[in-house]
Amino acid sequence: MPESITATRRTEFGKGAARRLRRANQIPAVLYGHGTDPVHLSLPWHETFLALKGSANALLELSFDDASELALAKDVQRDPVKGRIEHLDLLLVRRGERVTVEVPIHVVGESAPGTIHTVDMQTLTVHAEATHLPEQITVDVEGLEDGTVVRVSDLVLPSGTDTDVDGEVPVVAISTPRASADDIAADEAAAEAGAEAGATAEGEDEGAEASDED
The missing domain is CATH 2.40.240.10 (Ribosomal Protein L25; Chain P)
Incomplete structure (x- = not known):
């Protein structure tokens, strides 16, 4: 209204x-x-x-x-x-007139454990009657697995609403986060530094024990 x-x-x-x-x-x-x-x-x-x-x-x-x-x-x-x-x-x-508007994409639900969702399309261009414009287009990602892509053709549009956007255009993608090369290198460097620190501390302890025996 x-x-x-x-x-x-x-x-x-x-x-x-x-x-x-x-x-x-x-x-x-x-x-x-x-x-x-x-x-x-x-x-x-x-x-x-x-x-x-x-x-x-x-x-x-x-x-x-x-x-x-x-x-x-x-x-x-x-x-x-x-x-x-x-x-x-x-x-x-005018009442009864169809207009073209941009409608926000709204994601609900939780994808499969260990995955995340990425929204590739923030809004969708739709045609609808002026007095019955949708406030948003809802995408339900509940339980979707890694590699799933929700495309425009998969969207459930409200009655009386349609779009000219190519149905193959991706809207939401599901993926499993993977550590980047920089993250892996940083973790390896930290582990190596920790190992060296441990070895140094062990050597110092052995030297102290030898001094005590003397």
Whole structure:
């Protein structure tokens, strides 16, 4: 379900106007799409933050000028230090319209003992109806053995969702960690150093015993 946000049409533009909006806990935004002229809006910071939190493709229902529009958050600009939302690009969509979005890959389960999983694809490009976008694509690796590769063709996509990505593209790979040559060399050097230290200590003990006998 879309998150309802009450927006206000903006009449002032530029960096100064944007700074004033942010000080007033508002987010400058632009709504575009379907061949319409861009609409410049301001959105309440707190409600917008909550709507976008944890959702890569948040669907918003914007109310402004006695009208209501559906929009997808397409570009979220954040302050690099504070992480606060500074600007939004919003894509106008219609109910029943199919859109193309990037959906995160989410791995669940534990692979076979002694193995690890590597995620080769962080997101998947999918096509779905605008009001039924999946929040994530789940990959279950429970019990998978070393050498197993989960490919795009193996993914279970939600009903009504499809992808044009090549089915042979790897998504998750299962492997057994193996010590690198540097790790092995370091272990051998440590063992050799330990052996030499032990031999030196043994020699010193024998010398001390001989001195005691004298």
